[in-house]
Amino acid sequence: MSEATIDLIDRLVARFPPLEPILREHIADNFGEVLPHLFFGDLTRFVVQQYCEQMSSDSGPRAATDSKPIVGELLDALEDEFTHGTSEVQELIAVSFLENLPARGERGEGIRELLGREMASELSRIA
Template sequence: MSAICVAFSAGAAFKFRELESTLAEHLKDNNGEILPHLLMADYCRCVESAARTEWVRHFLYYLEENFSDENNELSELISVSFLEHLSPEDSSTNFLIGCLGPRMLKEYRRIFGQEII
């Protein structure tokens, strides 16, 4: 995994203090190592449990700012380990899906084969 993905996923917990305990638990569970894809999936679960809070909207905006239509490692990390965990079959994720920015929403729809409006 690239250093940029490690830095981005760990750095999110410093930008969003609500994720600090998730990062700490991740580090404990992985012998101090950051596994970006696992950590991003952990963040997704954290976001799902706090969906309607202000920090979640800011976090989703942060992801959107760092997501690119171009295929790069950071966008792949966000796509595979965050967006793919927001199942359209789970009604509890509808609010979060509605908060996605345009690039991530486009990718979300591509992942789940939804028609682009």
């Protein structure tokens, strides 16, 4: 855990209020601590769930970002953090977000198509 990764989580939760209960539960489950890699696992599940819920009621990958902006906005925020963040932030996003996205053929795989250029490049490198 580093100050940079904790600051990233704080920025995301401040910008996206639906993440607040996820962080609260995470802290409660981890004896009052924020464990960035574990939290990012929770974040990934949340983003994929939001994407899948939207896809089941809309048509096409862009519908997830058009009708339910939190998916697109979160992905944009993560792209910005990945592009401009410290090496610790980049590692956190790569290892605990990108690597946890659904693989080809799995439910929610279309979220990969919504990634920004830098995260998409990293995902293709590590996947």
